[in-house]
Amino acid sequence: MTKQDTNDEQDVVETSGARSRDMGRKAAASAFLGSMVEYYDFFLFGTAAALVFGPQFFGPLGTTGGLLASFATFGVAYVARPLGAIVFGTLGDRLGRKKALTLALNMMGLSTFLIGFLPTYSAMGMLAPALLVIMRLFQGLSAGGEQAGSNALALEHAPTGKRGVYTSWSMQGTVFGSLLASLVFVAATSLPDDLFMSWGWRLPFFLAGPLMLIALYVRSQVAETESFVHVSSANDTSTLPLVAVFRDYWKALLRVIVCNFLSVVSTTLGVYALSFATGTAGVGANQFLLAGMGGSIVCLIAQPLWARLSDRVGRRPIMSGSLLLVAALWFPYFGAIASGNVLLIAGCVAVLMLAFSGANSVQASFYAEQFPAKVRYTGMAIGMQLGILLGGFTPAIQAALAGEGTGGWVGPAAFAAVMCLVAAAGAWSARETANASLDDLDTTYEPDATSSSKVLAQTDSSATG
Missing domain, CATH: 1.20.1250.20 (MFS general substrate transporter like domains)
Structure with a gap:
């Protein structure tokens, strides 16, 4: 091969990489x-x-x-x-x-x-x-x-x-x-x-x-x-991706369902906490909503940073660690609402959203990497939507658990915390996928894979070694 041929081949590779x-x-x-x-x-x-x-x-x-x-x-x-x-x-x-x-x-x-x-x-x-x-x-x-x-x-x-x-x-x-x-x-x-x-x-x-x-x-x-x-x-x-998901990838499906219990965070913040703040703690609706918007801005800034970190240290520690933090933060958050101090509420929601932005940003890649390409869309979509059903019922459950007065928030906070802990455990049960190629994921998650199932385990050990 001549030097010119080598240069031409390198140009093709660089052009292909740029297009990708x-x-x-x-x-x-x-x-x-x-x-x-x-x-x-x-x-x-x-x-x-x-x-x-x-x-x-x-x-x-x-x-x-x-x-x-x-x-x-x-x-x-x-x-x-x-x-x-x-x-x-x-x-x-x-x-x-x-x-x-x-x-x-x-x-x-x-x-x-x-x-x-x-x-x-x-x-x-x-x-x-x-x-x-x-x-x-x-x-x-x-x-x-x-x-x-x-x-x-x-x-x-x-x-x-x-x-x-x-x-x-x-x-x-x-x-x-x-x-x-x-x-x-x-x-x-x-x-x-x-x-x-x-x-x-x-x-x-x-x-x-x-x-x-x-x-x-x-x-x-x-x-x-x-x-x-x-x-x-x-x-x-797959002729029937739905059947294939339930038959061959039910463990991954169950994991995504459980992990998406994190949807209780959004409905707790947007529905129950708003009701508790305005109806029980006497906080103005506009003030509470502005505090929530501040938390959203924190989330927008932090999410790309968490995602970049997950590409280096892995999805599991970010997902699980983030949800453990959120579980602990529900108690000071609801305590701040009960106090009626708007600045304290704004500070607590900012910290809570900073922690939650870790799991929220990483869930997208984490869920997608649980399934091979041929059922990735179906498996991820069904798992997410079945998990989010809990989020839809969360405000009603929390209202049933609530006590009287401004001190009645302990039950709702405990429910949200337990669901975050369950989601964290679900995330930790997964294999680490950040350092595996898409081809490796497709091979590893084949239902009849035997020796090829070692691919991700080898990837894990090389990533942590």
């Missing part, structure tokens, strides 16, 4: 924007359910009945999410990540956008709440598949040694989307009450349309992952 890194960045951006739209839309509905949907869509039920019906509509999505995980997981593992994600994003964006056009009960009678429920069902279906697919897309496009960092942008999108929804709704509520209740509440939903188009454009620039193309070209796709 560029596609990895595009996939990370797509994951960020897709998760941002998902959580903007999902969180927006929850805020509107508390403030608007009762009188607008369930007026004849009265104030209390309308609020209960509105919250029930919010909960409909949690029933639809596991079904969405099955549908989009199957599509993603059979037809490709990109096609499934594009469909999920269209469904979420359009259903949210159309809510802004819905007639109210006074205009259309029972048809109005029926249409609202249908739109919420579509939101739940798409949410069941978006984040898992974004995680898989980012992970499989990520450069070697940077899967944690690149995949964490999916979780950045969830935090930013929730924060954006809060900011937009705060702006809408600044209108006079009569204007807000007549048409102002619709404006945040209209914004979902342009956000969806931006996310779709970025997603269109991302190629299908090599992992899926390899599985597809080898005719190794």
